[in-house]
Amino acid sequence: MSGPPRGYEVSPWKLRWRTLDVSALKRTESTFALSNGHIGFRGSLEEGEPRGLPGTYLNGFFERRPLPYAEAGYGYPEDGQTVVNVTDGKIIRLLVEDEPLDMRYGSAPFHTRELDFRSGTLRRRTDWESPTGRRVRIRCERLVSFTQRAVAALRYEVEPLDGRMQLVVQSDLLANEAIEPESDDPRVAAILQAPLVADFAAAVDYSAVLSHHTRRSGLRMAAGMDHEIETPDGVRTKIEADGDLARLTVAVEVPEGQRFAVTKYVAYGWSGQRSTSALCSQVEAALAGARRTTWQGLLDEQRAYLDDFWASADVEIEGDAELQQAVRFALFHVLQAGARGETRAIPAKGLTGPGYDGHAFWDTESFVLPVLTYTVPAAARSALMWRYATLDKARARAAQLGQNGAAFPWRSINGEECSGYWPAGTAAFHINADIADATARYLAATKDEEFEANYGLELLVATARLWMSLGHHDPHAGFRIDGVTGPDEYTAVVDNNVFTNLMAQKNLREAGIRCERLPRVARELDVDEEEIAAWLDAADRMVIPYDKTLQVHPQAEDFTSHAHWDFAGTPPENYPLLLHYPYFDLYRKQVVKQADLMLAMHLRGDAFTPEQKARNVDYYEALTVRDSSLSASTQAVLAAEVGHLDLAYDYLAEAALADLHDTQHDVHNGLHIASLAGAWIGTVAGFGGMRDHGGNLTFTPRLPPELAAITFRMCFTGSQIRVAIHPEEATYSLLGGPSIEIGHHGEPLILTPDAPVTRPIPPTPRRTPPEQPPGRAPFRRKPVLPR
Numbered sequence: 089m090s091g092p093p094r095g096y097e098v099s100p101w102k103l104r105w106r107t108l109d110v111s112a113l114k115r116t117e118s119t120f121a122l123s124n125g126h127i128g129f130r131g132s133l134e135e136g137e138p139r140g141l142p143g144t145y146l147n148g149f150f151e152r153r154p155l156p157y158a159e160a161g162y163g164y165p166e167d168g169q170t171v172v173n174v175t176d177g178k179i180i181r182l183l184v185e186d187e188p189l190d191m192r193y194g195s196a197p198f199h200t201r202e203l204d205f206r207s208g209t210l211r212r213r214t215d216w217e218s219p220t221g222r223r224v225r226i227r228c229e230r231l232v233s234f235t236q237r238a239v240a241a242l243r244y245e246v247e248p249l250d251g252r253m254q255l256v257v258q259s260d261l262l263a264n265e266a267i268e269p270e271s272d273d274p275r276v277a278a279i280l281q282a283p284l285v286a287d288f289a290a291a292v293d294y295s296a297v298l299s300h301h302t303r304r305s306g307l308r309m310a311a312g313m314d315h316e317i318e319t320p321d322g323v324r325t326k327i328e329a330d331g332d333l334a335r336l337t338v339a340v341e342v343p344e345g346q347r348f349a350v351t352k353y354v355a356y357g358w359s360g361q362r363s364t365s366a367l368c369s370q371v372e373a374a375l376a377g378a379r380r381t382t383w384q385g386l387l388d389e390q391r392a393y394l395d396d397f398w399a400s401a402d403v404e405i406e407g408d409a410e411l412q413q414a415v416r417f418a419l420f421h422v423l424q425a426g427a428r429g430e431t432r433a434i435p436a437k438g439l440t441g442p443g444y445d446g447h448a449f450w451d452t453e454s455f456v457l458p459v460l461t462y463t464v465p466a467a468a469r470s471a472l473m474w475r476y477a478t479l480d481k482a483r484a485r486a487a488q489l490g491q492n493g494a495a496f497p498w499r500s501i502n503g504e505e506c507s508g509y510w511p512a513g514t515a516a517f518h519i520n521a522d523i524a525d526a527t528a529r530y531l532a533a534t535k536d537e538e539f540e541a542n543y544g545l546e547l548l549v550a551t552a553r554l555w556m557s558l559g560h561h562d563p564h565a566g567f568r569i570d571g572v573t574g575p576d577e578y579t580a581v582v583d584n585n586v587f588t589n590l591m592a593q594k595n596l597r598e599a600g601i602r603c604e605r606l607p608r609v610a611r612e613l614d615v616d617e618e619e620i621a622a623w624l625d626a627a628d629r630m631v632i633p634y635d636k637t638l639q640v641h642p643q644a645e646d647f648t649s650h651a652h653w654d655f656a657g658t659p660p661e662n663y664p665l666l667l668h669y670p671y672f673d674l675y676r677k678q679v680v681k682q683a684d685l686m687l688a689m690h691l692r693g694d695a696f697t698p699e700q701k702a703r704n705v706d707y708y709e710a711l712t713v714r715d716s717s718l719s720a721s722t723q724a725v726l727a728a729e730v731g732h733l734d735l736a737y738d739y740l741a742e743a744a745l746a747d748l749h750d751t752q753h754d755v756h757n758g759l760h761i762a763s764l765a766g767a768w769i770g771t772v773a774g775f776g777g778m779r780d781h782g783g784n785l786t787f788t789p790r791l792p793p794e795l796a797a798i799t800f801r802m803c804f805t806g807s808q809i810r811v812a813i814h815p816e817e818a819t820y821s822l823l824g825g826p827s828i829e830i831g832h833h834g835e836p837l838i839l840t841p842d843a844p845v846t847r848p849i850p851p852t853p854r855r856t857p858p859e860q861p862p863g864r865a866p867f868r869r870k871p872v873l874p875r
């Protein structure tokens with residue numbers, strides 16, 4: 089089938105794709121995914137085929153699988169966990185006269201799909217002509233409800249375009265859909281074939297329920313569907329349910345000019361504890377609730393939820409229409425990933441695909457929560473509650489590793505370590521400081537005292553204790569943390585990684601200061617004055633390596649004395665390097681996969697002078713290859729801070745467009761939620777210069793010459809604020825909540841409800857732009873203007 093040019097249309101509030109391009113389906117299934125953080129639907133076509141990679145996910149629903157090792161070692165996790173493609177409730181097949189709607193056959197003079205960031209729905213319109221010339225128009229809209237978290241719904245309308253027509257719709261619940269075998273790329277999921285075992289099936293009237301369990305993880309789930317049918321004429325229906333398939337079949341005759349519509353309500357429930365019958369009852373109850381709300385009611389609730397979200401989180405970008413779309417797309421997906429997780433993890437791919445086996449990493453705390461904390465704080469709290477709920481497992485892991493406190497997993501679904509590669513897994517202990525940092529940030533930004541006393545302080549204490557056992561006092565140097573891996577996965581098992589040490593320092597101080605403030609809670613956690621003093625002392629004596637000759641911070645001890653990677657001799661097709669070179673060689677050379685020291689300079693910017701930052705940026709830009717999508721947003725933030733505004737703009741665009749342009753060539757496995765979060769971070773912390781050191785909210789706004797304005801909203805300690813940045817000045821407004829003190833380029837300002845405050849933007853320091861390794865400079869962004 090041919091049609092207009094491939095790609096997404098640029099539009100401020102929608103993502104639209106015209107024509108069917110079967111080869112692009114896998115990609116668009118990820119970008120068009122719908123989720124509420126609890127249920128995830130990939131954007132597959134309703135009729136099930138053609139398809140890329142079908143996927144329906146329930147947050148936390150996984151199967152165990154053995155982790156085979158050629159040479160096992162002590163403390164290696166024995167089991168892996170893989171997200172399961174659960175019962176698919178999206179499927180609606182259509183028979184036009186006696187021909188199945190399959191877009192690989194016949195023709196589709198009109199076909200669009202659009203994800204609407206304000207309605208929170210995925211819409212489709214297809215005009216299809218069957219191979220024998222029968223024409224129908226399909227209109228479809230679906231949602232995964234933000235307000236009723238167990239519920240998804242679809243409305244499917246068919247209109248005959250020439251003459252009276254017999255139409256048959258089959259609406260399915262389908263378990264154990266066959267999916268493609270795995271590849272060798274470690275970032276791809278281990279796909280499980282037929283992971284679900286059928287327990288129960290029932291059907292009555294227009295509704296059906298199927299229940300299954302997993303073989304090894306012992307989780308049970310139920311999926312249910314119910315329907316409303318609108319038809320101008322008589323209708324014949326049949327409902328059946330057995331094993332892996334439940335199906336409602338509806339046969340109708342529809343005159344030309346009339347429509348036939350099916351509304352399908354779908355509900356899911358899962359548990360490791362509850363019985364099959366309890367889960368089926370739960371799903372039936374959720375369906376009853378959804379039917380009572382009605383399709384229109386669900387649409388209205390969805391819109392209202394998103395209206396609230398955009399009122400407190402929208403980012404407006406003037407001067408680059410595609411970037412505007414990308415940033416809203418990014419925010420929408422970050423919201424979808426975390427909105428209703430409710431003490432479940434936020435996986436690296438959200439619930440948009442099976443990549444990384446559905447695991448959550450530090451991506452959550454270091455990229456996603458900095459966004460949610462300032463836009464949807466309740467969602468940030470839920471994600472931290474997930475970590476809290478896994479504290480027992482983290483304590484057990486620390487004990488297994490011979491450490492105190494808690495050692496959270498590098499990658500996991502249920503809180504158990506699932507990383508089989510310890511140099512870039514268990515050794516990446518910084519995840520514990522990242523969790524502490526996200527906790528401290530949430531507490532500073534919300535003053536949620538209930539969370540602090542009941543959960544937050546315990547997280548800070550458990551992680552602080554880990555650092556005390558991992559590190560040691562060297563009488564000549566200070567407190568060292570040796571043999572750990574920082575964020576850059578091309579350097580492993582190093583001594584005194586600056587990022588890790590600075591984040592651990594903050595962890596120790598936060599734990600100490602907050603325990604001093606909450607002595608009763610501290611006592612309950614068995615913290616005494618001596619322990620607090622030891623934390624604060626270790627923090628004060630933390631070793632932060634510095635190369636006096638080069639006048640830069642080595643990312644870790646001795647890093648700057650390693651050989652440089654042979655960038656000139658590395659052909660472009662050999663990136664990402666991890667797929668083409670042995671780790672031992674990457675580890676012993678100066679080559680950086682992703683922002684590490686640069687991230688330290690963002691999150692612990694208070695520990696560097698402006699001159700150090702500028703020199704470090706020059707040094708690390710020349711070494712950083714961005715083989716991880718987590719890098720560009722941090723590089724945007726630092727480039728903006730030191731004054732390379734063009735470069736910051738390029739990096740921001742790279743982070744924001746990573747999935748829409750598929751720059752990592754793997755969007756088919758799911759979206760890069762951390763990179764999408766980075767679109768917000770690059771805008772707000774980059775060009776807005778927003779920082780929260782020590783619980784103070786400060787801004788150093790600056791625009792790149794290509795943009796006319798950036799306006800963003802955020803909340804802090806109960807105040808909603810808007811920051812509008814123009815080339816010469818920035819205006820701060822209090823939209824709601826109490827007056828608040830902020831900083832603008834070092835000047836303290838009080839925002840009151842009375843009037844916005846406008847301040848001039850000081851000139852940007854002039855510096856020579858740094859160089860990147862050959863071929864690894866970000867794509868030079870040319871603004872896309874509105875048509």
Ligand code: BGC
Nearest residue numbers: 436449450451577682716718
């Ligand atoms: C990155 C990690 C990240 C993971 C999941 C890896 O490629 O190096 O930092 O946590 O992807 O996004």
